[in-house]
Amino acid sequence: MEGIESNGRHGADTDRRTSKKGHRKLWACAFVLVNNFLQYTAYFGVSTNLVNYVKYRLHEGSKTAANNVTNWQGTGSITPLIAAYLADAFLGRYWTILLFMIISVLGYGVLTASASAALQSAVFYTGLYLVALGGGLVPVLGPFGAEQFDESDEEERRQQSSFFNWFYLSLNVGSLVGGTVLVWVQSSLGWGIGYGIPALFSALAAGVFVAGTATYRRDQSPGGSPLTRIAQVVVAAVRKCDVEVPSDSSMLYECDAVDGTSSAIQGSRRLAHTAQFRLLDKAAVETASDKAGASPWRLCTVTQVEExxxxxxxxxxxxxxxxxxxxxxxxxxxxxxxxxxxxxxxxxxxxxxxxxxxxxxxxxxxxxxxxxxxxxxxxxxxxxxxxxxxxxxxxxxxxxxxxxxxxxxxxxxxxxxxxxxxxxxxxxxxxxxxxxxxxxxxxxxxxxxxxxxxxxxxxxxxxxxxxxxxxxxxxxxxxxxxxxxxxxxxxxxxxxxxxxxxxxxxxxxxxxxxxxxxxxxxxxxxxxxxxxxxxxxxxxxxxxxxxxxxxxxx
Known part of the structure; x- marks a missing residue:
């Protein structure tokens, strides 16, 4: 009887912990999805009708206006790499998202001030490019949302897959609202309020993200520059071009770990050896000269090579x-x-x-x-x-x-x-x-x-x-x-x-x-x-x- 009661209490405690964990994950995802919706409503509220603003409000020719919009959009496709690099290498995803959203809010604020007061085009383009810089968050926000799920759990892996579907849906709903309702506001009520609403949505997006801080799971730690690690593998493999790779992959170098799964790279699990690109395996071959504290530019771990x-x-x-x-x-x-x-x-x-x-x-x-x-x-x-x-x-x-x-x-x-x-x-x-x-x-x-x-x-x-x-x-x-x-x-x-x-x-x-x-x-x-x-x-x-x-x- 006592054992049954004990097991019952233990089962109830487990159920409560599981329920609490699921409830917290649900709220975390909700904050991310609402944030994504608000960001893209603001973004498409500006981008959809941008060429008309540049042409009729800034009085630029059709070709010049089209080129300026295209250049801005091209910049907006590059800035995600900057945010992604900072997130992986130094800041982590949470702080990168927060930093770039602040930049985005500042950019929309400058746009609104420029449109309301008819300021010089230089001020407008300053705000516009701040928006392009701050708006490149999909490669960081998406993984941050996916990070809320435990990949070691089969059910949560399925939920993670569903999350990407709903994340993309929130983006599209934002584009629909921004590209229709806000464009109508700009055409009917003026550019000041037409850009003021995206600025408000951008600020709300930042507020929503911060409001969800207590619910977020933040397991990912910055691992240092991935470009440096890649360069180290290439340099080490070239240095050992004449070294023979052992047929037994267990002979390749890997760091010692207490749990056997963590790697020398901060926030990264060990990766299993694969047979492709065997020339790169030379970087993980430990030679006699490597025994006494080899430089990472000469000896790399299997996980680093597999990266x-x-x-x-x-x-x-x-x-x-x-x-x-x-x-x-x-x-x-x-x-x-x-x-x-x-x-x-x-x-x-x-x-x-x-x-x-x-x-x-x-x-x-x-x-x-x-x-x-x-x-x-x-x-x-x-x-x-x-x-x-x-x-x-x-x-x-x-x-x-x-x-x-x-x-x-x-x-x-x-x-x-x-x-x-x-x-x-x-x-x-x-x-x-x-x-x-x-x-x-x-x-x-x-x-x-x-x-x-x-x-x-x-x-x-x-x-x-x-x-x-x-x-x-x-x-x-x-x-x-x-x-x-x-x-x-x-x-x-x-x-x-x-x-x-x-x-x-x-x-x-x-x-x-x-x-x-x-x-x-x-x-x-x-x-x-x-x-x-x-x-x-x-x-x-x-x-x-x-x-x-x-x-x-x-």
Whole structure:
């Protein structure tokens, strides 16, 4: 009886601790998700309509305004690397997030003051670039939220996978509110209040994050400069280029640890040896001259060598995201050119082509809960995998879905060209008295919806993959890789357009993408993107087959 009572009390105590832990984790994630929503509402409230502010309020020409906005966006794709490096190397994620949010609040404050008082453009751009610097937090905030889950627990690993889905959803809801409601405020009520609201949201985001401090789990400690550790492995391997690697990996050097799982790198578990990139293993071969306190520039641990191997394995997967991003960015370029010629009227209202991107966001908002609550449980029963799909499989599905979106855009373009030929409306939508083709703009909706579905598989899959497969002490930096692949995808898209336009306009021909696309062959351009997507997917299959998942020493 006494034993039963004791066990009962112990079980009740355990249940209470488990419940308290789960309650705390739920609140921590809620603070992170609300913070992410508020940040991106503010960001898209500024970025969506920025070109109009620069053109009409700062009185810059169209080309100059477009270039200035593009330069700012390019800067915004680089700053995540700065935040990620500081988080991994020196500050930790919590303090990095807090620091960069303060910078962001300052930036929005300067923007608001500039817009309200019509200050000089130099003041405005100072605020704008402070926003770009402070806003690059996704590679840090995402891993910080994922850090709230215990990876040694199978159930919490599943919850961690779900977290990435909801994190991306909060980002998209923020972009929807910022890109619609706040843009309307700017157009109807003025730029002062239109920028004041993003400033308020930015301050609220910082307040929400600080309010959740007591609930956060902060296990990650800064591990020192990852770039230094990578350089040490390369230098040590080169120095020992003539040393033979033993066939038994247990002969390679590793630090002593009381629990057998921690490594010499602060905040990092030991990594198991892998057979790929064996030349780097030379850095971990202990020679006679290394016995007496060898320098890390001559002798590295297995975990340090495996860190570099992890990064090298991630790079081909990262590269496959460039073509994906190049095709994805057609939503903001060729999709809009296509939509500008179609009939936008709904009763007395006109729907601008750019507004249709809201269907991409709505698709993401539909697919995230559908994927999390329906697709994953169904896939889990078929595959037996705890996450339904492996991370590589999930991203691969997204690549296929985006290919379907390019096919849909090409098919619509074929139909559009037939309507043009039938009615002889080669100047419709391009200055011919504002006329439009007798074809509704809402025929574009399917391609936007399909693009949104591909995001849920590929973009969220990338976030989860780069976090999970990165070494513990490099998770923020590796998570930032996905944002750089997206930036390079934008540059790749521009390069493809330039090359195609020049190559197809030789011999006096108008080419595929002339100023008046009704006289071009935009359908052929979409077929080209389809082929590139297929080629990228084939290369991805080879990469996925070659890839070796990270293994820790538990």
């Amino acid at each position: 570099l191997k992890c990064v090298l394995r991630l790079l081909p997967v990262w590269a496959s995201g460039i073509i994906y991003a190049a095709a994805y960015t057609q939503m903001t370029t060729t999709f809009i050119l296509q939509g500008d010629t179609l009939d936008p009227r709904v009763g007395r209202f006109k729907v601008p082509a750019a507004v249709l991107s809201v269907f991409d966001t709505l698709s993401v908002m539909l697919w995230v809960p559908l994927y999390d609550r329906v697709v994953v449980p169904m896939a889990r029963r078929v595959t037996g995998h705890e996450r339904g799909f492996t991370q590589l499989a999930r991203m691969g599905v997204g690549l296929v879905i985006l290919t379907i979106a390019m096919l849909a855009a090409g098919t619509l373009e074929v139909a559009r060209r037939r309507v043009i030929a039938r009615h002889g409306m080669y100047d419709a939508g391009s200055g011919d008295g504002g006329s439009y083709l007798p074809m509704s703009i809402f025929w574009q909706v399917p391609q936007y919806v399909v693009v949104g579905a591909s995001e849920v598989f590929t973009f969220i899959g990338q976030m989860e993959f780069f976090y999970d497969q990165a070494p513990d002490a490099m998770r923020s930096l590796c998570s930032a890789l996905s944002s750089t692949s997206f930036a390079l995808g934008n540059y790749a898209s521009s390069a493809i357009v330039v090359v195609v336009a020049r190559a197809t306009a030789r011999g006096g021909r108008l080419g595929w993408i002339p100023d008046n696309i009704n006289r071009g062959h935009l359908d052929d351009f979409f077929w080209l993107l389809t082929v590139l997507c297929i080629g990228n997917f084939v290369a991805y299959l080879l990469i996925a087959r070659w890839y070796t998942y990270k293994k820790t020493v538990d």
